[in-house]
Amino acid sequence: MSHSLHRFGKPEDLKNDFCIYSRAAKGINRDDCGDKLRRTLEIYLKNDVVNFGSSHAGRNYLSGLKPDEYAKTLDNSYGIIATFADRNAVKGVLAQLKEVALGISVVVSGLIDEVKQIAYEVGLRPHTALLSLGIYGKRSLLPADDVLAVTTMCGHSLVSAALAREVIDKVKKGKLTPEQGARTLARPCPCGIFNTKRCAELLEKQRSTAQ
Amino acid sequence: MKIDPDKCTSCLSCIPYCPMNCIAEGDDGTAIDEDECVDCGVCRNVEVCPEEAIYMPAEAFEYPRAIRMQFSDPSVQHPNLKAWGRGTEEAKTNDVTGKFGKGDYGMLFEFGRPGTGARFREIEKITTAICAMGIDILEDNPISGLIADKTTGTIRPEFRDEKILSAILEIRIDDSQLAAVVDKVIPLLDDVDTVVSVGLVSRFDDNDELPVIGALRSLGITPRPNAKINVGLGRPIVE
Numbered sequence: 001m002s003h004s005l006h007r008f009g010k011p012e013d014l015k016n017d018f019c020i021y022s023r024a025a026k027g028i029n030r031d032d033c034g035d036k037l038r039r040t041l042e043i044y045l046k047n048d049v050v051n052f053g054s055s056h057a058g059r060n061y062l063s064g065l066k067p068d069e070y071a072k073t074l075d076n077s078y079g080i081i082a083t084f085a086d087r088n089a090v091k092g093v094l095a096q097l098k099e100v101a102l103g104i105s106v107v108v109s110g111l112i113d114e115v116k117q118i119a120y121e122v123g124l125r126p127h128t129a130l131l132s133l134g135i136y137g138k139r140s141l142l143p144a145d146d147v148l149a150v151t152t153m154c155g156h157s158l159v160s161a162a163l164a165r166e167v168i169d170k171v172k173k174g175k176l177t178p179e180q181g182a183r184t185l186a187r188p189c190p191c192g193i194f195n196t197k198r199c200a201e202l203l204e205k206q207r208s209t210a211q
Numbered sequence: 212m213k214i215d216p217d218k219c220t221s222c223l224s225c226i227p228y229c230p231m232n233c234i235a236e237g238d239d240g241t242a243i244d245e246d247e248c249v250d251c252g253v254c255r256n257v258e259v260c261p262e263e264a265i266y267m268p269a270e271a272f273e274y275p276r277a278i279r280m281q282f283s284d285p286s287v288q289h290p291n292l293k294a295w296g297r298g299t300e301e302a303k304t305n306d307v308t309g310k311f312g313k314g315d316y317g318m319l320f321e322f323g324r325p326g327t328g329a330r331f332r333e334i335e336k337i338t339t340a341i342c343a344m345g346i347d348i349l350e351d352n353p354i355s356g357l358i359a360d361k362t363t364g365t366i367r368p369e370f371r372d373e374k375i376l377s378a379i380l381e382i383r384i385d386d387s388q389l390a391a392v393v394d395k396v397i398p399l400l401d402d403v404d405t406v407v408s409v410g411l412v413s414r415f416d417d418n419d420e421l422p423v424i425g426a427l428r429s430l431g432i433t434p435r436p437n438a439k440i441n442v443g444l445g446r447p448i449v450e
Contacts, residue, residue, distance in 0.1 A: 004439065006325065006408045011436050025304035025445065055285035058256050079303075097444055105304040105445035115440045116419065126415045127443035128305040130319075132435040133409040133427070136400035141327045148325065156285050157326045157376050158253050162227040188228060188253045191285065 003081070003155035004109040004193050006132050008148045009202075011111060017153075017198045018090045018110040020044070022097070023079040029104055034075035036102040041071055043096045044082040048089040052082035053192025055156075060192035062183060085197035087118055095122040149202055154189035163188070171203045172210040178203035212248050212255060212271070216240050218264035225254045225265060230376060231328050249328055249376045250276075251283035275369040282353065282375035289353045302412045306441050309449030314386045316423065317349075317412030320396075322405055323377035329405040331357065332371040334378060337407075338364035340399050341382060344391065349381040389423070393430045 004019040022040045024030040044052060045067060053060030054070055056077075061067070074080065084090050090108060097106055107130075108115045116126055135142065142148060143161040150164040151157070167181040176184070182199035186192075214225075214234075221241045226234045233247035234254060243254070255265040270276060280287045305311050320337060323329030338348060342364030348355050359367040384392055400407045411434070413423040424434055 005410055005437075006321075006435075007437055008325070014437050017437075021303055021439075023303040025307050028304070028307050029445070058286060094442065094444075101446070103444075103446035105306050105441060107303050107439050107441045109437065109439040111436050112421075112438045112440065113436075115438075115442075119440070119442045124442045124444065126419055126440050127448070128302050128311060128412065128414050128441040129421055130302040130317075130439040131411045131413065131421070131424070131427075132438060133411055133432055134435060135325070135406050135408050136397060137322075137403050137405055137407040138327075139406060141406055142325070152325050156251075157230055157324055158251060158285075160228060160230045160232065160253075161326055162229070162232055166227045187257050188230075190256070 003191070005130055005155070006135070006152055007109070008145070008152040013149065013198065013202065014111055015114065016085045016087070017195050018084040018087075018108060018115075019081060019193050020084065020090065020093055021079060021081050021107040022102070022104050023107065024104045026078075030078050033078060033104060036104055037074040037077060037080045038071045039100060039102060040080050040097065041067065041074070043093055043100070044080075047092040047096070048084065048086065050083045050085050050195055050197050051186065051192040052080070053190050055190045058190050060186060060190055060194070062192070062196060063187050065192070081191055081193055083193050083195045085195060087114065091118050091121055094118065094124060098122055098124060146202070146206060150185060150199060153194045153199060154191075155193055156189070156191065158188040158190075159185055159194065160188070168203065168206050171207050178207065212243050212250055212252065213245075213266055213268045214241055214243055215264045215266065216242075218262040220262060222261065224259045224261070228254050228257050228259060230326060247374065248279075249283040249374050250280040251376050252280070275373055278357070278370055278373050279375055282378050289356070302439060302441060304441075304445060305412070305414075306443045306448050307445035311383075311412050311414060313414045313416065315414070316384050316386075316389060318382050318384060318392060319410040319412070320380040320400070321377050321408040321410070322380065322403070323375065324408045325406065327406050328374055328376055329378065330372055330374045331366045331378075333403040333405050334380060335364070335366040335371065336403055337380060337396065337399060338366065340364075340396060341380070344395065346382050346384060346388070346392070349383060352379065352381045354378055354380050386426075389426060390430055393427070393432060397432070
């Protein structure tokens with residue numbers, strides 16, 4: 001349930017970081033929801049989707065998951081997730097999902113005020129929120145904030161701090177472009193909620209600061 | 212996970228990908244620390260090994276070790292729930308299920324996230340504290356199936372030393388219990404040997420506000436500015 005919840009970063013870095021979930025509920029609207037999920041995927045693809053993926057396929061869109069092949073598997077699924085990097089794309093998705101009225105639940109992760117405002121603009125009202133109350137416990141185990149901002153973009157913690165440090169170092173030294181670095185870091189995240197556009201921006205900032 | 216020493220050429224390509232940082236080059240070649248490994252499969256799944264030397268050994272599927280991959284590899288289903296993932300789906304579909312009404316809260320304590328992993332003996336410190344407060348641990352959650360005694364919250368002993376990437380402990384409370392949970396449970400998190408990411412599910416009110424944010428602030432907790440928001444597209448909607 002918490003998948004994209006605990007993305008770490010400053011509000012200005014999180015401004016263009018959205019994930020949209022469409023999810024059918026067990027016992028209510030889950031039966032035969034494959035066609036609804038395929039329709040949702042079509043809408044995602046028409047609206048500047050950055051990434052999506054499948055833990056079952058073991059890969060994300062940017063790592064070679066073919067939309068047509070993924071669409072065929074959706075009869076065995078009950079949800080679909082995708083990542084977006086600007087509010088207009090999110091607004092487009094929500095407007096079109098409202099229009100087609102599939103009736104399955106939709107959740108958007110992002111800055112609270114921004115998500116609420118986008119919802120209002122397409123005539124929707126927020127229903128339920130899952131808030132992040134922060135990280136507790138043995139915080140000395142955590143990596144530095146710049147690394148945490150990268151690794152927390154995979155909700156299952158499959159992007160390691162060591163890989164983030166290595167990529168940051170290579171980008172600073174000019175061995176990788178920020179975009180190449182972001183693609184490398186997205187690879188372990190099969191669900192596709194790793195936002196490569198935001199990551200490239202973070203890496204570019206690191207490179208600029210180092211110069 | 213294991214590395215086949217006959218295939219491995221010690222190119223070291225896999226080392227940075229391990230979320231638990233438990234692959235290292237030793238005197239006998241590159242190897243995985245089996246006790247620290249959570250069987251998430253990343254080192255194999257990213258396909259960086261040119262020799263395809265990394266594999267999931269048969270013992271990873273044996274009881275109780277098999278619990279590791281169930282809580283660490285998102286492609287592996289929890290057999291007790293016939294479901295994937297680490298928690299339930301209440302917030303995602305609350306617009307049609309109505310499981311959380313106004314004034315109800317769901318609290319999520321995710322052990323090992325971000326990126327540190329956790330052993331169930333650490334999680335047990337909090338399951339027992341919560342049960343001692345008379346609060347039930349949510350069913351339909353992967354942790355609930357590992358609890359030996361639902362009145363005390365003790366974890367079945369065979370699982371206590373197993374390490375996993377993360378696991379979410381979920382409870383349901385109402386307005387009257389929020390202060391007690393924050394005052395008693397949050398400080399206990401300082402005593403666990405891992406990190407814990409905490410989340411809270413709440414309904415918006417009729418003015419599209421979240422009154423719980425003010426309540427949390429008065430208890431010393433400021434929620435992060437980003438959240439997951441159900442935008443009410445499910446039908447039939449529960450008002």
